[in-house]
Amino acid sequence: MKKPMPAVFVGHGNPMNALLDNTYTGGWAAIGKDVPLPQAVLSISAHWYIPGTSVTAMHAPRTIHDFGGFPPELYRIQYPAPGDPALADRVRGLLAPMTVHPDEEWGLDHGTWTVLRHMFPGAGIPVVQLSIDERQPAEFHYDVGKRLAPLRDEGVLIVGSGNLVHNLHAYAWGRRAMEPFEWAVRFEDKARELLLAGNDGPLISYETLGQPAALSIPTPDHYLPLLYVIALRRKGEPTCFPVEGVDGGSVSMLAVRIG
Template sequence: MAATMPALFVGHGNPLNALYTNSYTRGWEKIGRSLRRPSAILSISAHWYIPRCAVMANAAPRTIHDFGGFPQELYDVHYPAPGSPGLAERVKELLAPVSAELDESWGLDHGTWSVLKHLFPDASIPVVQLSIDERQPAPFHYALGKRLLPLRDEGVLLLGSGNLVHNLHSYAWGEGGGKPYEWAARFEERVRELLVAGDDPQLVSYEELGRDAMLSVPTPDHYLPLLYVLGARKEKDRITFPVEGVDGGSVSMLAVRMG
């Protein structure tokens, strides 16, 4: 029987973290060393945010460089992990009656590979991505996370990749990046408190948490991966925060481990 895997949300931040050695990437490396080797990885990335529910079914997914204006060295990075059509079929089965389309047009976007490059640098573990259906409200995504819970007992690592706070309009560019904005720090702290308290309804209804939430989550794409991981939480899971920090004042790099 496969070992039960934790569920993990990672703040991925700047794509250049794929190349950097810093406190965030060292934290990801440490998480990878602490985990039992998963049988496969199901990633829910902020960067596959489309008007449908789709599961990547490629046997050999390509590395997608879904950004512009970065050094050539970043475009030269490839993460040649295999896919898993079998896991894709299993995800489709678990999500029913929600219709999940098997998709071979996508690959691994930077929300996935920039993190996995540090978590599992040998790129030998099969990886599948699940899209985020942009048409659906937050409770829908939380409910899908609940349906994915059995995968954890099948040895699959559930990885949500986004950022708890993600406001690029307020980002402080330049070396050092500035201190966290007060609203960003307050929102992150509030979410941490709710996670520890097990208050899922307020985390799902994050838009009701006031102005700090509106500034921290101006668009839902980077927050929603957290709800998939939250939905897959087990009652006795211990919540830890293995990576902390705020980049540029307005991008939370917080990682949340459940189990």
């Protein structure tokens, strides 16, 4: 029996990573070379955080430059990966009877294309995005991830894109390199421990993990994509961290690979 496709959570960080050659982007490129060639990618990005569940269903998703104040060359980047309406239908079927709206307007936001540009630079692999319903609790998102598990046997690479620690109020914008805040290190260390132990309960109930979690996750949008990915783990599968580091003191760039 063929091994299931791995699943990956990626800390995408600053949009400028789309242009940079650094430890993080090199790690993303290495992931793209190491995983089996996917039939398609299903991305759950922190930046499609809306009141409802939608899936991109167009043949040619646009590249969305959903940020401001960056150099002009960043806005000129296009990632012209095709869409996959059949995969969108498959996602809707797996999540039924939950209402999942087939979306023809969104496209690929920077949580998706800034990473995939390094993983699969040819942009030849179809990409579909699934939104995060901002109205729902963490347990809901973990459950949705579980229901997507059959896609791993169908050659679909599921990528959650956010950041385990994401506190922009504390971020060192344009300043010299900063050492990670103590609370960021404490929370990342605890999360790693739980991930390696396969103990998902506290990660779902992250609000019970004290002040380091509260400071690391002031809003849930960048954290929730992790729950979709860890919900896909099967018994005995390894967990590893192919990309590591904390940017600007308060944004974890940790990547988590399942399988």
